[in-house]
Amino acid sequence: MNAMMLENAQMKNLVKAISSNLIRAQNEERNEKDSSLRNSFLDMAGYDSVFLAKLLLEINDSVESSRYFLSAAFSYEKSGALNQSLACFNKIKEIGEEAFITDAEEGISRINSIKKEQLDITTREGKLSALDYLIWKHYGLTTTDAKSYMEKEFGQDLTNDSIRAHAKKLEERKRVIIWGGPQGREYHIYPNIADLATRSQHYGRTSLFAGSIQDRVTKEFRIRFENLDYNKEIFILNSSIKPKMIMAVDMNAFVKNLRVFTTPNFSLKALGVLRKSRDLENNGYKPMLSDELDLVDSDTLFNGLTDETIYNRATCGGT
Amino acid sequence: MIGDKHIASKSEALDYDIRIQKPSTDKYFNSVFKQNYMVSNQAIKTEDLKLYSDWLAEDVLASWTICAEYLLNKYKCNSIIIEHKKLSDGSDEAISVDVSTRGLETEKVAHSKQEKDIVEEAAIAMGLLVTQLLRPCIFIHVLKQGAGYDYYYLSADSPDEELLEVTGTEIPNSGQERLRR
Numbered sequence: 001m002n003a004m005m006l007e008n009a010q011m012k013n014l015v016k017a018i019s020s021n022l023i024r025a026q027n028e029e030r031n032e033k034d035s036s037l038r039n040s041f042l043d044m045a046g047y048d049s050v051f052l053a054k055l056l057l058e059i060n061d062s063v064e065s066s067r068y069f070l071s072a073a074f075s076y077e078k079s080g081a082l083n084q085s086l087a088c089f090n091k092i093k094e095i096g097e098e099a100f101i102t103d104a105e106e107g108i109s110r111i112n113s114i115k116k117e118q119l120d121i122t123t124r125e126g127k128l129s130a131l132d133y134l135i136w137k138h139y140g141l142t143t144t145d146a147k148s149y150m151e152k153e154f155g156q157d158l159t160n161d162s163i164r165a166h167a168k169k170l171e172e173r174k175r176v177i178i179w180g181g182p183q184g185r186e187y188h189i190y191p192n193i194a195d196l197a198t199r200s201q202h203y204g205r206t207s208l209f210a211g212s213i214q215d216r217v218t219k220e221f222r223i224r225f226e227n228l229d230y231n232k233e234i235f236i237l238n239s240s241i242k243p244k245m246i247m248a249v250d251m252n253a254f255v256k257n258l259r260v261f262t263t264p265n266f267s268l269k270a271l272g273v274l275r276k277s278r279d280l281e282n283n284g285y286k287p288m289l290s291d292e293l294d295l296v297d298s299d300t301l302f303n304g305l306t307d308e309t310i311y312n313r314a315t316c317g318g319t
Numbered sequence: 320m321i322g323d324k325h326i327a328s329k330s331e332a333l334d335y336d337i338r339i340q341k342p343s344t345d346k347y348f349n350s351v352f353k354q355n356y357m358v359s360n361q362a363i364k365t366e367d368l369k370l371y372s373d374w375l376a377e378d379v380l381a382s383w384t385i386c387a388e389y390l391l392n393k394y395k396c397n398s399i400i401i402e403h404k405k406l407s408d409g410s411d412e413a414i415s416v417d418v419s420t421r422g423l424e425t426e427k428v429a430h431s432k433q434e435k436d437i438v439e440e441a442a443i444a445m446g447l448l449v450t451q452l453l454r455p456c457i458f459i460h461v462l463k464q465g466a467g468y469d470y471y472y473l474s475a476d477s478p479d480e481e482l483l484e485v486t487g488t489e490i491p492n493s494g495q496e497r498l499r500r
Contacts, residue, residue: 016374022462022463023379024379025468026468030436068462071462074463
């Protein structure tokens with residue numbers, strides 16, 4: 001037990017939330033007919049456990065951090081959030097505390113051996129897991145895509161309304177992020193990578209990242225204008241994402257949306273490729289930040305509250 | 320604990336366990352304990368579960384508390400026997416402790432929960448109250464470990480966290496057997 005847990009208000013609140021949700025989940029174990037409530041509690045406990053584990057890692061308590069990552073991994077595994085669970089097990093291996101490695105390796109092996117045929121898609125939770133599986137497999141689906149794949153891969157002919165309802169439930173559980181809707185408009189459903197225990201397995205992949213603009217940090221990069229087509233402004237995406245991420249936006253996006261980028265904590269969603277901040281060096285942006293941060297190199301931006309598109313590189317011709 | 324309901328709890332790291340049952344002068348009691356018990360001047364109040372509110376949500380504690388109170392009221396139990404292993408010398412000790420509830424209406428509990436749930440939640444409540452009585456607890460948290468949910472606590476007199484296991488059963492004297500499975 002880390003002494004900080006007794007003193008630090010944020011950690012205390014997280015410990016309380018995690019324990020309470022695990023107890024609620026344990027109480028729901030008796031409900032054999034419907035596991036959705038239990039799984040919701042497990043997902044909440046898993047999410048908070050990952051956040052607490054990251055805080056503990058920031059103060060270099062790798063043992064207690066690994067303990068909470070392991071608890072999160074088991075919580076997610078039980079609820080069927082397999083990608084989240086796998087990320088926790090991988091993070092434990094990255095940290096490298098000997099006492100937890102065997103559990104992590106066994107967990108990775110166990111999850112990798114799960115086949116989609118094992119899902120009980122006759123239940124609501126099974127359908128939710130099937131949709132979750134497809135979204136992570138295809139790295140983002142529209143409602144129409146999801147409906148098609150559900151039929152092709154699971155033999156389930158679901159309505160668009162049903163797909164949207166399931167996607168919304170997955171978003172509530174923080175497994176995915178949605179852009180689009182409401183009502184008849186298509187949902188664009190992406191894996192929630194930002195909140196994983198580790199993003200290391202997902203570099204180079206395109207996904208959607210939700211957050212708010214915290215600080216402009218372009219000045220934290222030493223810029224050599226060798227590549228004139230690559231002209232960016234760079235922001236800390238959100239202080240509540242751990243580890244914090246930066247977002248590179250096209251200069252065109254910045255200029256056309258000055259009000260957005262000068263409004264503190266403006267909520268937005270960014271569609272782009274996940275990279276490391278040092279990857280920008282290839283384009284003349286050498287990071288001078290104290291930490292190496294993950295970066296979303298965005299090409300499309302949405303208002304986080306209205307889902308209105310505020311910038312699209314393809315249509316705005318930006319760089 | 321109450322009538323034919325029994326609770327067993329143990330903390331493996333420091334090798335002590337407790338067993339609670341209604342004080343009785345009948346043959347069963349004498350056959351189980353085979354020793355005299357001391358009367359403690361300490362008392363257990365169900366409302367003291369709020370001592371855990373820094374670490375556990377109110378609704379969780381409230382549910383445990385009302386289940387314990389329901390059974391305590393049902394069997395008109397106002398004192399219990401705790402048998403435990405003393406940390407100082409490893410010897411066994413049995414003490415009698417008064418128990419009091421908040422005096423609330425508890426009849427509806429039976430309708431809102433199944434009997435099995437009531438016994439299990441009451442067991443956790445009484446286990447925590449007795450743990451608090453024997454070794455004041457300054458921290459408790461729950462972790463998911465494999466298929467189970469593990470409760471850990473930190474007492475004021477030790478820097479080491481301990482695993483707390485509690486079970487409730489209606490079969491006399493079988494609580495500790497369940498824990499050792």
